[in-house]
Amino acid sequence: MMNEKALFQIGYGLYLVAANENGKDNACIVNTVMQVTQNPIRLLVSVSNQNLTHDMIKNTGKLTVSVLTEKTPFSVYSHFGYQSGKKVDKFEDFEDVTRCANGCYRLNRNSSAYFCGNVCESFALDTHTMFLVEVTDADIVSSQEPVTYDFYQKYVKQPYKPVAKKSGAVKTNADGTNGAGKEGTEEKTNSYVCKICGYVYEGESLPEDYICPICKHGASDFEKL
Ligand SMILES: Cc1cc2nc3c(=O)[nH]c(=O)nc-3n(C[C@H](O)[C@H](O)[C@H](O)COP(=O)(O)O)c2cc1C
Structure with a gap:
């Protein structure tokens, strides 16, 4: 256990x-x-x-x-x-x-x-x-x-919303928008939150070897939102 x-x-x-x-x-x-x-x-x-x-x-x-x-x-x-x-x-x-x-x-x-x-x-x-x-x-x-x-x-933590590229790398748009594709081309995304620091990964699926860019914990410390 x-x-x-x-x-x-x-x-x-x-x-x-x-x-x-x-x-x-x-x-x-x-x-x-x-x-x-x-x-x-x-x-x-x-x-x-x-x-x-x-x-x-x-x-x-x-x-x-x-x-x-x-x-x-x-x-x-x-x-x-x-x-x-x-x-x-x-x-x-x-x-x-x-x-x-x-x-x-x-x-x-x-x-x-x-x-x-x-x-x-x-x-x-x-x-x-x-x-x-x-x-x-x-x-x-x-x-x-x-x-x-x-x-x-x-009481303090606020959601942090990066944008996941198709490759799985994470990118935040300069204007703070989520960078969704044009109508009809948008991909299905899921959100995975790091249980350690609250960082949110968005993408089709969370790669097994993913490391949180904020607190450096691995994929096992994320849960699907
Ligand atoms: C709430 C919170 C708790 C954190 N706890 C730790 C920690 O215990 N140890 C650690 O190495 N990083 C921790 N981090 C992550 C670092 O603060 C973060 O990776 C930071 O960007 C490192 O900055 P630097 O590369 O300029 O040193 C925490 C972040 C947050 C938001």
Whole structure:
């Protein structure tokens, strides 16, 4: 028996993990942060190998974690969690941040606390690297309630609607439309939602080797809408 829905019963928060390498800033959303020791204070932060933030943390050994709150709007999740710094400069027009002593950004509004730290050990775990981080600096930023993954799923997350090309690759039109074909040529499409992050794939069928472009989970984590 392997009911992966059981994983949704594990409680998580949501965090913005930021890094800085050679003057370039980047950050992504993760749910995988937990405190594991008290003296010294150390956190475990697990990040997908495919994320630019992952490479930057690996190369520099530094990161900051901002705790997201119930008031953090969906736009912050989509800005940092639905696109990669490999393709866009996420901080070009994003000014709601303060640079920490370790050179990485932390959020101002939309966070309740932050942690700066140095990586003391890294564990390569197939798809992810788990960073053991010694906290060097931490503070409360606001009295807002920290968000849980459950709260995000129920009250914050909004549908994300990409368009699937016939080949199975995913494309979103610049004007935000779904790019349906001309009358009479439209193909039958089905929708498959990623149970991990909410990304919606549209196409005739979901390829067996499909990987979610947002959270990098495989086809087994999708369900037909
Ligand atoms: C709600 C939510 C939770 C996520 N959780 C994780 C996570 O725990 N680990 C991870 O590596 N990526 C997670 N992601 C996906 C990354 O934030 C996403 O792939 C991001 O675009 C990577 O950006 P980067 O390439 O600029 O680092 C999550 C995304 C969302 C929206």
